[in-house]
Amino acid sequence: MKSDTSEKRFQADIINHLTSTGYNKRTTINYNVATCLDPELTLKFIQDTQEKQWKKFQRVYGDKAEEKFFKRLLIELQNKGTIHILRNGFKDAGTRFKLFYPKPNNNKNPDLFDKFDKNIFSVIDELEYENRDNGNRLDLVIFINGLPIMTIELKDTFSQGVEKAMKQYREDRSAKEPIFKRCLVHFAISDEKIYMSTKLEEADTRFLPFNKDLDNPPVKNDYKTCYLYNNILQINQLSRLISNFIYIEEDEGKETPIFPRYHQLDCVNRILANTEPGNNYLIEHSAGSGKTKTIAWLAHGLINKFDEMDDRVYDMVIVISDRRVIDKQLREQVKAIEKVKGIVEVIDKDSKQLSEALKTGSNIVVTTLQKFPYILEEVRDMPKRKYAVIIDEAHSSQTGTLARNMKQVLSTGSLEEAEFIDDIADEIEEELLKEVESFRNLDNISFYAFTATPKQKTLEMFGTVDERGEYHPYHIYTMKQAIKEGFILDVLQNYLTCPTYFKLVKTIQDDPEFEEKKAKRLLRNFVEKHSHAITKKTEIMVDHFMNSTRNKIKCKARAMVVTRSRLHAVMYKLAFDKYIKEQGYSIKTLVAFTGTVSHDEQEYTENSMNELPEKKTIENAFEEDPYRILIVANKFQTGFDQPLLHTMYVDKSLNGITAVQTLSRVNRIHKNKSDTLILDFANKTEVIQKAFQPYYEATFLPEGTDPHKLYELEEKLLDYEVFEQSDADEFVKAYVSGAKQPVLHNLLHPLVQDYNKLTMEDKVGFKKVLRRYQSIYSFLSQLIPFTDIELEKLYIFNKFLNKKLPTINNPLPYSILEDVDMDSYKIVDKGKTSIGLVGEGELKPISEGVGDYHPDEKFRLSKIIGDMNDAFGTDFTDDDKVFLERVKDNLLENEELFNKMEHNSRENVKAVFDKYFNEEMTGLLKSNMNFYKRVVDNEKLRNKLKNALFELLYDDFNKK
Secondary structure (H helix, E strand, O other), rough: OOOOOHHHHHHHHHHHHHOOOOOEEEOOHHHHHHOOOHHHHHHHHHHHHHHHHHHHHHHHHHHHHHHHHHHHHHHHHHHHOOHHHHHHHHOOOOEEOOOOOOOOOOOOHHHHHHHHHHOOOOEEEEEEOOOOOOEEEEEEEEEEEEEEEEEEEEEEOOOOOHHHHHHHHHHHHOOOOOOHHOOOOEEEEEEOOEEEEOOOOHHHHHOOEEOOOOOOOEOOOOOOOOOHHHHHOOHHHHHHHHHHHOEEEEEOOOOEEEEEEHHHHHHHHHHHHHOOOOOOOEEEEEOOOOOHHHHHHHHHHOOOOOOOOOOOOOOOEEEEEEOOOOOOOHHHHHHHHHOOOEEEEEEOOOOHHHHOOOOOOOOOEEHHHHHHHHHHHHHOOOOOOOOEEEEEEEOOOOOOHHHHHHHHHOOOOOHHHHHHHHHHHHHHOOOOHHHHHHHOOOOEEEEEEEEEOOHHHHHHHHHOOOOOOOOEEEEEHHHHHHHHHHOOOOOOOOEEEEEEEOOOOOOOOOOOOOEEEHHHHHHHHHHOOOOHHHHHHHHHHHHHHHHHHHHHHHHOOOEEEEEOHHHHHHHHHHHHHHHHHHHHOEEEEEEEEOOOEEOOOOOHHHHHHHHHOOOOOOOHOOOOOOOOEEEOOOOOOOOOOOOEEEEEEEEOOOOOOHHHHHHHHOOOOOOOOOOEEEEEEEOOOOHHHHHHHHHOOOOOOOOOOOHHHHHHHHHHHHOOOOOOOHHHHHHHHHHHHOOOOOHHHHHHHHHHHHHOOHHHHHHHHHHHHHHHHHHHHHHHHHOOOOOHHHHHHHHHHHHHHHHHOOOOOOOOHHHHEEEOOOOOOOEEOOOOEEOOOOOOOOOOOOOOOOOOOOOOOEHHHHHHHHHHHHHOOOOOOOOOOOOHHHHHHHHHOOOHHHHHHHOOOOOHHHHHHHHHHHHHHHHHHOOOHHHHHHHHOOOOHHHHHHHHHHHHHHHHHHHH
């Protein structure tokens, strides 16, 4: 008997597990299409748990009690929604009915446990939900006390896959059907992956991943996605979801049910299961993780956690935001989950308000990081009270005793002093960490630190130590997962470097000596603040924005310019506005910096340069036209969340966390935003890659009917070392003997892992050979009676393996729309780069050494200038325009050349490529004589350009 690989088997396995753990198995006959209820179970729950209330209700309505009950219930469900009714019940004729009893979080009222045990959890498969003959069916629907709360569409990867389930919801499930409005979440599930949506909107339905990681780990003798029915749908967990997690979010008049993503639920559950006062927890969640909601759920979970003595584990939960004005989203999210008024108190006035809250013991306090030192002092003096302190972005604040020093630096107009701001910010961060460190070992306080980019010190203070003495976050949601799951964009995917080059000359007869390092730094600063440098970079950035960025996100895209200092920001603002006016462009710029900057005997402030209406903030203005470019100096580089921000122009040295936080400003997703661009004048790609690393993780035979080709293809498949013949034999033996589905999945899982280790070229090649084998065997088996059973076994094996292999996505590269016309000034287009990141990142521990002192050597000015020119100089006598992209585009449209590529070998095409290259060079004769002459006169340059173009074109051709 062969294995049952059908979707029905998958469905039956889930139902069998649910019914074995307390669920009632019901049928579609029990379901009332008109009311979207299993009315028998609803009435049974009411009568079993609220007998007195039901009798009272009957005395009022007599024989019509059931009719009146369901009429009122349907009205309440229509007006208030399922989650409200489950949590709050409803009232009619002086009687309050509960539709669900949550599991108590303490033992103070034992009767509530009996009530909880009388909740009726049920499941119906193949539910006919439409009020017509032969209507659509739902694979599974979960009910609580007769009320539907969850729909599930199943697909097995042997047959279709989870994408088909999502497609079914979008195309075959009408959002107008009452059951979809009643249910709290809709799951699309296969044996490999799970996706969820809380609101069906036909083709616009958005599904979010609900997976443990990018790939769910295999489970012995079970499906990879068994955690849904083994854990999430289990009665205790599902009850907690209804009681403490699911809620309705309101945004601009629209209501959306919120259901936690897997990592959010896992993070909160793991912490609540193991937390106790005096311990610290570091949560490393990337941007796009939904951190604000996770914090809100955790805060409510902590305040409602009781110990074995039925006492609260924490008397107060304090949520700290790193903004001076409490983040509106955080405040609203924490209050949105509040079920009893008064649980949450927002401290947004003064220290007196905070002091009163701490003394009276408010349940959850939400306040700013600026009040953090005061909070620590207060709670230390109340040792009998236990506190949970949740810190939003554990390292990014600017508070502490050194804030005064920072203000002094910000008031200067000196370029050199202004560039030390980052150093001061680091000192302030260290000061904050010292403040926390002095309190972190108190046994009445626990810290829960959330950050996307933990520093070494942050890991040491809040991290969990393993048996090897290594520090790790308690819970992780990686940047890689956030990117792959589509919650943020990869800012390193399109990285254009434009390093600057310059040549200096000595203008004095004397040759004085200077300290080398200081002299080089001053000379570099001299160049970068020179008006010519500012002007040239300004022209590049503005032209690029108008030609490319402005057209992104349906012509709504914004850009940010990151400058070296406040003085640079002022100079760029003046240069941008001047060039925009000269060109007659319709856009405007904004500038952001702190304090007053002196330049050319004038004083500039943020307000005076922006000239915004009194109550209009930079953030508000940047969302509106004509403001499209924001120039910043140490502002808006962290914590700024603007999805329309597409391009970043970087003219500042970045490294470490600063680089990650700054570039991540452009990673936010938007409905019409598919990519980002970084144009960097100041940094090397390897430096940026190093900064991000710690925070991240086809040979083909022509068609023929010769049966021997199957043996050739078989050999090629084995050459890839994804599987061996014994793997195919074992799988087919299990399949033919009727092994259970999980067994088949687990046999293929290690082979998929080996496939994932291949290079992209080998992955494509393997799939092409596999598909060709299947195609040829399927074709020939109809013509030739094969006697080689091994070929048939390989065919069966390949059929299932191919279903399991992940798809290969090759997104179109970002095409720069005549991006940067590199002039002879000092800026060279190094080309677009995609910076790759792999695996885990290891941070170096804080060194106990401070380094040896080496006095700065003194050299003659002529040598210092010579060294600078050797490093950054080039020949600036010729125009150095970049025409490679234009030449390539013309060649791509040459049908004769492409016809030769299609019917000739690589070597033969390369032999005749000279002709087409020369034609393009001649075509440039009129448009750019200098470039033409330079290429023709320099044989080495000409050959290098010709070879590069050929390789680029031939590779593009083979990808099609």
